Amino acid sequence: MNETINVNELQSKISQVLREAEKGKTFEVMRYSNPVAVVLSYKDYLVLKGECKKCIQDLRKLVHPHT
Numbered sequence: 811m812n813e814t815i816n817v818n819e820l821q822s823k824i825s826q827v828l829r830e831a832e833k834g835k836t837f838e839v840m841r842y843s844n845p846v847a848v849v850l851s852y853k854d855y856l857v858l859k860g861e862c863k864k865c866i867q868d869l870r871k872l873v874h875p876h877t
Contacts, residue, residue: 812836817846 815837820827827837831851839847850858 812838814838814840815849817841820849 813835815823815827817839820837820839827849831837831849834851834854836854837849838845839849
């Protein structure tokens with residue numbers, strides 16, 4: 811589940827936000843109506859990091875198919 815939160819609210823509720831992020835909730839942090847950051851669990855971060863690494867490997871195979 812995703813939720814939008816502004817910077818001021820995040821500052822006042824950081825402990826609660828981190829507890830919810832640990833449980834799988836994702837927060838899009840906004841400053842002046844612009845997204846500036848995302849708060850997510852470390853587990854979700856590792857999944858995304860691994861997916862990005864795989865995407866880069868797949869792109870390299872497309873660009874250099876014979877290496």
